[in-house]
Amino acid sequence: MADVAIPRAKPQMSEDSAWIQLKHNRNWLGFWFMVPAMAFLIFFLAYPLGLGIWLSFTDTRIGRVGHFVATENYEWLWDDSIFWLSVFNTLLYTFVASALKFAIGLYLALLLNENMPFKAMLRAMVLIPFIVPTVLSALAFWWIFDSQFSIISWSLKHLGLINQNINFLGDTTWARICVIFANIWRGVPFVAITLLAGLQTVSPSLYEAATLDGATRWQNFRYITYPLLTPIIAVVMTFSVLFTFTDFQLIWAMTRGGPVNATHLMATLSYQRAIIAGQLGEGAAISSAMIPFLLAAIMISWFGLQRRKWQQGESND
Amino acid sequence: MSSVQIRDVRKSFGNFEVLHGVTIPIEDGQFVVLVGPSGCGKSTLLRMLAGLENITSGTISIGDRVVNNVQPKERDIAMVFQNYALYPHMTVADNMGFSLKLRNAGADEINKRVKRAAEILALSPLLDRYPRQLSGGQRQRVAMGRAIVRDPQVFLFDEPLSNLDAKLRVAMRTEIKELHQRLKTTTVYVTHDQIEAMTMADKIVVMHDGIVEQMGTPLELYDKPENQFVAGFIGSPAMNFLKGHVRVNGVATFEGPNGVKLPLKTAPTASDGRPAVYGVRPEHFTIADDGAEAEIIVVEPTGSETQVFAKLGGEQVVAVFRERHQFNPGDKVRLKPDPSLVHLFDDATGKRMNA
Numbered sequence: 247m248a249d250v251a252i253p254r255a256k257p258q259m260s261e262d263s264a265w266i267q268l269k270h271n272r273n274w275l276g277f278w279f280m281v282p283a284m285a286f287l288i289f290f291l292a293y294p295l296g297l298g299i300w301l302s303f304t305d306t307r308i309g310r311v312g313h314f315v316a317t318e319n320y321e322w323l324w325d326d327s328i329f330w331l332s333v334f335n336t337l338l339y340t341f342v343a344s345a346l347k348f349a350i351g352l353y354l355a356l357l358l359n360e361n362m363p364f365k366a367m368l369r370a371m372v373l374i375p376f377i378v379p380t381v382l383s384a385l386a387f388w389w390i391f392d393s394q395f396s397i398i399s400w401s402l403k404h405l406g407l408i409n410q411n412i413n414f415l416g417d418t419t420w421a422r423i424c425v426i427f428a429n430i431w432r433g434v435p436f437v438a439i440t441l442l443a444g445l446q447t448v449s450p451s452l453y454e455a456a457t458l459d460g461a462t463r464w465q466n467f468r469y470i471t472y473p474l475l476t477p478i479i480a481v482v483m484t485f486s487v488l489f490t491f492t493d494f495q496l497i498w499a500m501t502r503g504g505p506v507n508a509t510h511l512m513a514t515l516s517y518q519r520a521i522i523a524g525q526l527g528e529g530a531a532i533s534s535a536m537i538p539f540l541l542a543a544i545m546i547s548w549f550g551l552q553r554r555k556w557q558q559g560e561s562n563d
Numbered sequence: 564m565s566s567v568q569i570r571d572v573r574k575s576f577g578n579f580e581v582l583h584g585v586t587i588p589i590e591d592g593q594f595v596v597l598v599g600p601s602g603c604g605k606s607t608l609l610r611m612l613a614g615l616e617n618i619t620s621g622t623i624s625i626g627d628r629v630v631n632n633v634q635p636k637e638r639d640i641a642m643v644f645q646n647y648a649l650y651p652h653m654t655v656a657d658n659m660g661f662s663l664k665l666r667n668a669g670a671d672e673i674n675k676r677v678k679r680a681a682e683i684l685a686l687s688p689l690l691d692r693y694p695r696q697l698s699g700g701q702r703q704r705v706a707m708g709r710a711i712v713r714d715p716q717v718f719l720f721d722e723p724l725s726n727l728d729a730k731l732r733v734a735m736r737t738e739i740k741e742l743h744q745r746l747k748t749t750t751v752y753v754t755h756d757q758i759e760a761m762t763m764a765d766k767i768v769v770m771h772d773g774i775v776e777q778m779g780t781p782l783e784l785y786d787k788p789e790n791q792f793v794a795g796f797i798g799s800p801a802m803n804f805l806k807g808h809v810r811v812n813g814v815a816t817f818e819g820p821n822g823v824k825l826p827l828k829t830a831p832t833a834s835d836g837r838p839a840v841y842g843v844r845p846e847h848f849t850i851a852d853d854g855a856e857a858e859i860i861v862v863e864p865t866g867s868e869t870q871v872f873a874k875l876g877g878e879q880v881v882a883v884f885r886e887r888h889q890f891n892p893g894d895k896v897r898l899k900p901d902p903s904l905v906h907l908f909d910d911a912t913g914k915r916m917n918a
Contacts, residue, residue, distance in 0.1 A: 449646065449648065451644050451646055451648040452648050452650060454613075454615050454642075454644070454648065455642070455644060455648035455650075455709075456650075456661070457615070457635050457636065458613060458614075458615075458635050458636065458640070458641065458642050458662075459636070459661050459662035459665055459709075459713075460636035460662055460665040460666060461636075461665055465665060469650075469661070470650065473652045474651065474652060
């Protein structure tokens with residue numbers, strides 16, 4: 247083979263100006279397409295998150311630029327019993343509400359997946375709590391659980407079951423039950439409708455095959471429905487846990503964290519310390535303290551969400 | 564194994580009756596194919612047999628037992644679905660052993676029976692795979708394996724081959740037939756493909772619009788279709804039909820469209836001048852000097868035989884020849900139906916007229 251040196255054409259690019267390159271190079275073009283989304287995420291997500299974490303290491307107050315104080319805010323919080331109470335409240339609130347939302351949501355989804363009259367209407371009705379603005383439904387619950395005008399107290403009194411009003415939002419235990427109840431009422435539709443969507447992807451012939459194989463209704467659920475639904479359950483419960491853990495509106499509208507901080511969640515406590523009391527640094531520290539919990543929840547779902555073995559491999563459909 | 568009796572079974576969805584009194588006796592160990600166009604009620608009938616649909620009236624018995632009100636799982640039947648209905652989250656072995664597991668069979672027992680079924684179906688190397696990792700034909704075999712493992716009284720197949728490609732379909736057809744010859748389990752097989760029906764069945768039941776048009780062995784249906792529907796449904800390419808009148812003056816003939824004369828062996832009694840439909844299968848044409856003149860339109864050689872589309876008395880007919888003729892479009896040929904293999908149907912009722 248003749249080793250002939252072919253004179254290479256000088257790359258066109260280098261002759262263009264830098265600006266032309268930026269406009270026409272394929273790699274840069276991809277970058278330009280990413281810019282809007284990136285800008286959005288940076289300004290509204292990364293920046294506030296970073297600022298929040300930074301603030302938690304300063305003694306900033308409203309109207310006064312703070313100084314870096316290292317972990318002083320966190321050291322304060324470590325000894326703050328109200329902070330630990332809010333952590334306990336948040337975990338209790340999230341755990342109880344999510345578990346019940348899952349149970350009720352799954353039950354509703356299974357029910358709505360059956361053939362029954364007015365199916366479409368019932369499905370639409372289930373969504374109602376979800377479409378009402380949170381603050382409005384919280385205000386409604388506020389009245390329902392009012393110490394003087396509560397319709398529940400009124401009804402029970404007229405039925406002769408109690409003699410005096412129940413102090414729903416004034417008693418620590420009752421208040422916790424009430425806010426958890428309100429959160430469940432609001433969160434069930436999301437779980438129910440999402441699981442219903444998952445149920446509808448299960449081919450009816452699988453149930454027929456299982457029935458012929460001798461499965462009872464319970465075994466149909468245990469061996470067919472539940473395993474096929476697990477990927478959706480992982481997604482919906484992750485979202486449900488994240489939403490519940492960071493809940494603010496419902497609590498703030500109903501109890502503002504009271505009575506005696508019994509319903510203070512980390513989010514509401516952070517708001518109270520940072521905005522109401524003006525201690526931005528301390529509030530930011532409480533908010534930042536939520537991050538490890540949320541990361542843990544995401545990690546759990548990450549492993550839960552991983553494609554199961556039966557979902558892998560080429561589909562030949 | 565046991566016999567199955569379907570007696571005057573009707574099925575209505577609301578006010579709409581889809582099965583109008585169907586009676587089918589099925590003997591022990593028989594391979595019965597229900598065949599018919601879509602919407603004829605064959606799948607509904609199979610699902611009623613399985614217990615997935617209620618029986619509106621009539622009775623279905625398996626063995627000596629009327630099963631109208633027996634739960635599907637108590638009927639001791641196994642079904643292979645059109646889409647196989649394999650459990651996607653279970654391995655092949657678990658899919659096949661599921662019914663035994665639900666019956667609380669021991670692990671050893673399940674293992675033994677799954678292994679045996681896997682050997683029969685050549686699935687042994689695939690037992691740990693998931694359905695997604697299998698080809699169409701393999702999935703089909705797993706679906707059959709699930710049925711075999713249970714060792715049921717009756718196998719039900721609901722269009723099991725319609726999701727496979729043509730070549731695989733032919734192979735699986737043979738496999739299913741072989742399996743039946745080996746296990747000798749009573750089988751009811753639903754298909755819309757008459758070739759599947761012809762090749763596999765001991766007995767074919769041709770259904771149409773919720774009634775049984777004819778029952779019989781494949782060759783009975785081919786040789787003596789009782790009516791025009793069965794005649795047109797069984798056989799490929801389909802039978803040619805020519806409308807006209809029976810003429811009996813000395814020799815029985817059939818006067819087809821545009822006066823074309825076609826031979827009859829004998830005319831049915833008192834049929835002179837009766838409007839009728841003359842049916843002749845494509846393979847029963849020969850080229851003969853006393854045939855009817857036809858003009859060739861298209862010639863389709865397939866190697867083993869040649870399909871010739873021609874105009875006979877202005878109507879298009881198909882003829883199939885195994886010998887190799889030199890035909891070109893536009894050629895005039897003389898086509899002669901074999902009079903002893905000709906079918907004659909009443910024009911109004913479609914019923915068979917000749918013996």
